[in-house]
Amino acid sequence: MAFVVGAGPLVTRSNKGWNRGMPPRGRCIVRCTQQLSKPVGSEEDEKLQGRDMTATVRxxxxxxxxxxxxxxxxxxxxxxxxxxxxxxxxxxxxxxxxxxxxxxxxxxxxxxxxxxxxxxxxxxxxxxxxxxxxxxxxxxxxxxxxxGSYQSFEYGRYGNPTVRSAEEKLMALERAEDALISASGMNAATTMLLALVPENGHIVVTTDCYRRTRQFIRTLLPKMGIRATVIDPADLATFERILKTEGATLFFSESPTNPQLRVVDVPGVVALCKKYDVISVIDTTFATPVNCKPVTMGADLVIHSGTKYLAGHNDVLCGALAGRADLVADVRALHGVLGGVVDPHAAYLLIRGMKTLELRIEQQNRTAEKLAAFLQHHPKISRVWYPTIPDHPDYETAKKQECKGWGGVLSFEIAGPTFEKSTFDAANRFVDALKIPYIGPSLGGTESLVEQVCIMGYFDQPLEARMDLGITNGFIRFACGIESTNDIIDDVAQALKAV
Known part of the structure; x- marks a missing residue:
């Protein structure tokens, strides 16, 4: 199943980038409408006769x-x-x-x-x-x-030594050729799409994803003639049919997705993308490079909201992109124009956070998996969204990829009429009865966080939209911190008594 956002014919993506804010040679951005200060035929003009007008300062x-x-x-x-x-x-x-x-x-x-x-x-x-x-x-x-023969920096928007250190650490973790750190996860995603998808281009994305990413794809990209075809994360057959009949510039999906923890068959997607010459981009914010490395599976790029697990302490806003050097260079060039620069101190905190990433993720993996198993058979829970649960729609796909884990986020639904006030109130009581997690919208930090998704992320969305996305009144997203696994499970158990 698929549906299309935007319209317009496909065109070939240009590989020409921007150099530190300047347009590539031969590309005119603004036409000059003013006359030269000296008339044609002046002494200065005569001196320039016969000169190569395409020559640079070199x-x-x-x-x-x-x-x-x-x-x-x-x-x-x-x-x-x-x-x-x-x-x-x-x-x-x-x-x-x-x-x-x-x-x-x-x-x-x-x-x-x-x-x-x-x-x-x-x-x-x-x-x-x-x-x-x-x-x-x-x-x-x-x-x-x-x-290019003097290795230094020129201006903070184009690079910084502390920021570059963070980029090189991420390159090492992802086994990537290059990396780019930016001001936020959304900045990483939007700059990547604007840099790599041409006007009138076509992208393929998946149904379950972060709301603001969906908003950007549906509302802003169509203004540039870029259309998006949206498919189920597991529907490779539809994906191949689209590539065969319509072509595409880029495939973009989270894995696991937010908030239903859907898992994309990354090797299968990569194989199709290579076959039809499509750029493959996987957002692995929820998994982290400790659990899963799409670059080693052949993906062209990976994206992170570095705010989450990479920084890991709920005190940094940053985004990250890693993968093929030529594609990162294209994004970096536009990044220098748009200016979504991360602060050097934030980059330092990101460096500090990545040092303990594996230690934190091991604990968060363990807690989320055990909490999901506990909730799976609880009478007050109607459904659990986590890839290790057998009734998860992508359980077999998750097993096949043999990742080390799936991160500390899981979602579950309080039992009851899915879109009725009684279930809404029951979910309120559950969240308010919890003692350990804070109520908040993020994830990946040392502290556990919980949210009733229809309030935190979809408060202003109509019932029709929430039904379409599966955001029920009892839908809870729980982001495990590094607290004791047993303490978190015990806290959830006592809070469910209030439902």
Whole structure:
């Protein structure tokens, strides 16, 4: 079963990206409507006759113009002595003989070498680099940076050392070629879609997903002529029929999904995507790379709301994307234009959180699986949504993928008339009777969280929409923290007495 959002013919995706906010060569963004300040045929115009009008500034670069960069090659300890040479001494003299205002601006910072450089390299924790701008010691370094041969940063919107450290840690966890950290999970998803799907493109997505992702796909993408075909997460036959008859640019699904914990057959999806030249993107926020690595199964990209398990302490907002280097580069280029930048301190907290990811996930996996098993036969529960429960629609798919676990989130439904006030009130009583979890909309942190989904995420949605999505009045989403498994089960058991 499938339905379509938006309309428009398919076009081939362009691989041309943006370089630090500038359009690719030969691409005109705004047409010039003003006349040149000098008339055609002027002296300046005559000098330009015969010049290659497609040439970039690179035409002026010579080996001689780059020689000065050898004296100030940044923080590499092999050349630190050189970098503290004559240029550093002259700058130090300017500071020492300057006024108080000059000293206040540059003292202790302008000369980067010496003890500070060594200490930064020796620090066990990655330093938080709170700088919006990164400078160059001479024009040669700036030229080499633009040519890609000087490894540094230029402006905070295009990269930061602390952020890059977090990206490299995620690359290691996902076994990915590259990674990009952004301001939120939604930013990661929306920037990815805008960067990789062309105008009038076509994407295939699954029915159960985070509400705001669905909202973006249904309301904003159609304005660019991008249409979406929505299929059941398990319906590979429909997926192949769509690819065979209509084609697509990109497949995007969570696995497990939110809030019904549906599991996508990632190897099956990847095989079809490769066969029909479609980009495959899997959101594994609920699973984490500890449990499941779609990149190693052949997926092109994975996405996370890093706010959740990756950071893990309910104190960070960030998003993450990892996978094929060429696709990440395309997204990174647009990310630099849209500006969804993560704060360096948030990146530091993300680094700290990922250090304990496996330890936390092992506990959360265990608690969720045991809680699901306890609820499966409870007389006041009509249904449990967790991949290890035999009556879950994707139980066999989950077993086949042999993932280490499915995370700490499970959903279940309080027994009763599904859309009646009596069930709504019973779910209220259950949530309010719990002692350990906080009532809140997120997941993945050390503290357990619980929500009555029709209130927290669908309060303003009409009955028709809630029925279509299966969000009943008794639908509960429980995100297990790292508290004692037995304590959580005991708390849920006593709260159910209030139903």
């Amino acid at each position: 035409e002026f670069v010579t080996e001689e113009s780059l020689e000065s960069a050898d004296e100030t090659r940044a923080l590499d300890l092999e050349v630190q002595r050189i970098s503290e040479g004559r240029a550093a001494e002259s700058r130090r003299a300017v500071i020492e003989h300057g006024s108080d205002s000059t000293r206040a601006v540059h003292g202790g910072e302008r000369v980067k070498g010496g003890k500070k450089a060594k200490a930064i390299l020796d620090a066990i924790s990655t330093p938080v680099v709170m700088s919006s701008t990164f400078t160059f010691r001479n024009s040669a370094e700036c030229i080499m940076y633009n040519m």
